[in-house]
Amino acid sequence: MGIKLIPILLMTLLLNFSNSVFASNSKEVIPDLPVKATVSTFNDGTDNYLSLSYKNYPHWHTYWKNPGDAGLPLMYFFEIDGKKVTLEELEWPVPKKYIEEGNMLAFGYEGQYSLFFKLPKKYSNGSFKIKSNWLVCKHICIPGQINFSGNIRNGNIEQLEGATLEVSKSTLLNQLKDLPAKRDFPSNLDIVLAKSVGDKENKLTLYYNLSLEKPGKFNLEKNLLTPYPAGPFTFVREKVFIDSKNNLYAKHTIEWDGEYMEPEIPLPLSGKFKKPYTLKFLYANPENGKVEIIEHDIHTYSLTAATRFEKFTELLKPLEAKSVIKTQVKTEIPKAESETSLFSYLLLAFIGGLILNFMPCVLPVISIKLFSLIKNRNEDRSRVLKHNLSYTLGILSTFSLLALTIILFKGAGEQVGWGFQLQSPTFVLVMIFALFIFSLNLFGLFEFNTPGGSHLGDVKTKDSFFGDFLSGVLATVLSTPCSAPFLGAALTFAFTSSNSIIFLVFLFVGLGLAFPFLVTGFIPSTISFLPKPGMWMEKLKKFLGLTLVLTTLWLMDVYSALIEDSTELMLKLNIALSLCFFAFYLAKHITKSKVIKAISHILYLSLIVNIVMTPIVPSVGDSSSKLLNEKNSKGLAWEKWSEDSMKKYSSTGQLVFIDFTAKWCFTCKVNERLVIDTDKFKNLVEKKNIKLLLADWTKRDVVIGNWLKKNGFVGVPAYFVINKKGELKNLGETITISEIRESLN
Known part of the structure; x- marks a missing residue:
């Protein structure tokens, strides 16, 4: 492919996905109230009932108890006189069957429908609060919530606040009559x-x-x-x-x-x-x-x-x-602000991608790219632009591949999130060797057209635009362990939307990541503040090589956490890396014999093949014990997270701090260093007697993944607290001591 085609391909890639999204959504809108709801009480002549009634915007649907391949069921929570209560639930209405985009099966509701509960006499008088949550979908999926409050007097609701819908008693009686009834198991x-x-x-x-x-x-x-x-x-x-x-x-x-x-x-x-x-x-x-x-x-x-x-x-x-x-129904709906809403999320995706340039997981590769800019600053403007467009194309291509992989996983009914590829031991193993070999190149042990566009060894070689492309690939892969401000909201929107929007959001994250280098490509004078090339660059190469070695060590720690009985495999991995180093060192400094060079390379390659062929059993069961032990060794008593433990502490008014984390999550490590591992956090935990729950998402875990999705996250970190009222408070992806202290009140 000629280098002249790169700008054309880059613009074609963006325009194709942009056109597909806006063409498919030009008549689709996001209504101000996708779901209206109200609460009612009534008597059918025998019993008193409380009903939660909903009405969806035309052609939008919510989900039944069993949502199908994806989605979340309707949820509700009751408080009477300040105490959490459980009301006896009647059967839910019969759901409809949907085939969503990507051949996803779903069961849920359209139009107007109601959930019914028996209202016992002891709750016929008192104040109440009711909260209901849902996920409503059409061309995108939107989480929703409504809060009701008021008083019940002699079984009737007074001073109701929060309702956005009215439903007649006759409608409720008909819906109650139509609920499915239980029968004996059919003999045929x-x-x-x-x-x-x-x-x-x-x-x-x-x-x-x-x-x-x-x-x-x-x-x-x-x-x-x-x-x-x-x-x-x-x-x-x-x-x-x-x-x-x-x-x-x-x-x-x-x-x-x-x-x-x-x-x-x-x-x-x-x-x-x-x-x-x-x-x-x-x-x-x-x-x-x-x-x-x-x-x-x-x-x-x-x-x-x-x-x-x-x-x-x-x-x-x-x-x-x-x-x-x-669910993809063509319908004429009044003009709304769907494009504005989509633009807002795309802007968040772009800003989040831009911030990723300053996150620790990407800095090694960004530093190499900056090294390249300094080295090539005296070249003509068109050549610098082509280098940076190649880098951008590598980023956008890899983000497109990630989006496609996510869509395929979703189509297969799998639960995936941001950074999902780092839950694969094989992928992490490949990255370990790729980064280690790149680091050897930076140390000058062999000449190779590495990311950055030119050799980083001792002999000058021809500039490589393919090297820039690989640099973009590597930057993308290493960016996924990090989460940045603004990025979480955009990704949650993407993961719960149509396939075309997933592609578009990922492309805008990629544009944000590549944006600084696009600017320097079109306006080379923006790098004039950087020092001129000189001998100092040789020392910088060694430093950058060291950063890649440290990244390799971090990935080895992740790899160890992903596999069971890892001692043997980790020993083989260390030996293979050592043999790899000596093979390149031997070729550079000791011998010129092609036979000896070939044998030295065959040794570590054979061991790599042996590691790859060894069945890798992903950790299951109590696999979080390693990370849990690490956390406990720092002086605080952490417990393994589960929904049951949350419910137990919530019911007793116990203060709880919940940390959703992973070994491969760089942002998690930064939050730990700045907040969780500090004396201030330890003193706060001891002073307020806070229970600590740890959810380890290093490996794939369906329970954790579903819970995160239900609460608006598609990756880690995610932090929550349970206050004295038993309320779950979402702290987001970044935390401070003052924010934790205030949320506990």
Whole structure:
């Protein structure tokens, strides 16, 4: 590819993604109130009820108890006379089935709908506060919240504040009547749980068939069986078949998530569970056209039945809905400020990317690039511009690849966040050797067109625009362990939005990261303040090499935390790095023999291959004990985070500080050095008797990932406190002692 094409490709990349986003969203709006809500009380002639009623903006949907492949269910919290209370919940309304962008399955609600609770006599008088949260989606997803307050007198609400909707009693009575009812398990429905075909760990399949005496009224726009949440089972997707006699058959793929629970629950190899699990479903009864609730106890799963069932279903005709609701609906909606809102998030992404240039994780590579600018400052303007455009193209290409990877993971139902690639031991291993070899080049052990555009060894070589491109790639990869101000809001917006917006937000982060070098490319005089080239640059090279060695040591610590029984692998890794050093040192200073050079390189390359081929088992179970022990060794008593521990302390009024962190998170380390590891923080903890909870996201953890997403984060760090009222306070990504102290009140 000719270098003249780089500016063209760069602009084409931006324009294509910009046009795709604004074309797809030009008629899509973000309404001021995507969800309106109110609270009501009423009597149906027998019992007193409290209802939470919602009304979504046209074609926007919220989520059912089981949201599907993504999304978050409606949530609510009650206080009466200042005390947290739990009201008996009735069944939720029957949800609709959606196929969201990226073929994501979801269950949820459109239009107007209500949740119902029994209101006992002891709560018929008193003041109340109610909070409800939701995630509402269409072309993007937006988290929402509403707070109600008022008084209940003789079962009736007075002085209601916070409501944005009105619902009549007749509407509530009709909605109450339409709630799904429980029935006995159908005698003509057979269910078998089996280990999935193939060598798939923790994969199960639920097979079921329904025998019908005559053609039924099965609605293909619904599941035959829609599962309620049932940990440790995560239901993925149902597929329905029919035979020549109109009997229905179906299979529902399931992931066993017991390994992510606390304590860990492994899938029993014998096929027999220690205790039976009760699975609850919405049953779309084809015989009467109603949706009913059924339950089935599972004691065992078959180790062999899947093969037989799979062969049988190959002979059947699959049934597919022709009109399952799509969330990307073209609709004429009044003009709103969607483009302004999107622009605001893109601006945040750009500013966050710009700030990343000053974060410690990126400084080694940025320093090398500055070294290049100094070295090439006397070249003509067009050549300097091409160097910097190559660097920018490397950044934008890598951010585009990251965005594509995230979209693919989301499409597969996986939970990912900012810096997710550093949760992969293999990726971290590759980065260790790449950075170490770059550092050897900076120390002058071999000549190589490194990031920066020219050799950094002892012999001058030709400038390399490809080297600048690699520099941009490396800067992007090393930026992801860091989080910057403004970046968190933009990334949360992206991760809960459409695929095109994910691409656009990531590209604007990349533009922010590359912006200083774009400015110096177009206006070379901006680097006039930098010193002129000289012998001092040789010393600077060695210093930059040292920074890459230190970065390599940090990645080795991350790698050790990601794997179990790491002693043997870490020994091999250290030996391989030593052999790598001696191979380059030997070639530079000791021998000119090509045979000896080849043998020396083969030695460490063989060991690298051996490390790569060794099965790497990601840490599961109590894998956070290393980081927990490290934190405890600094004089404070940290406990492993769990939602149960949060609930326990919240119910007793105990003050709690919660730290979501990871070994690979540079911003976490900075916050620890400036705040958490200081005497001021220690004194505050001791003075106020604060409990400390640590959530370690060094490795992939579905529970932590889901909790972070539910609370508006797509990565770490994230800090929270629970005050004396039991309220959870979000402190964001950066903290100060005064901010922590104030939030505890």
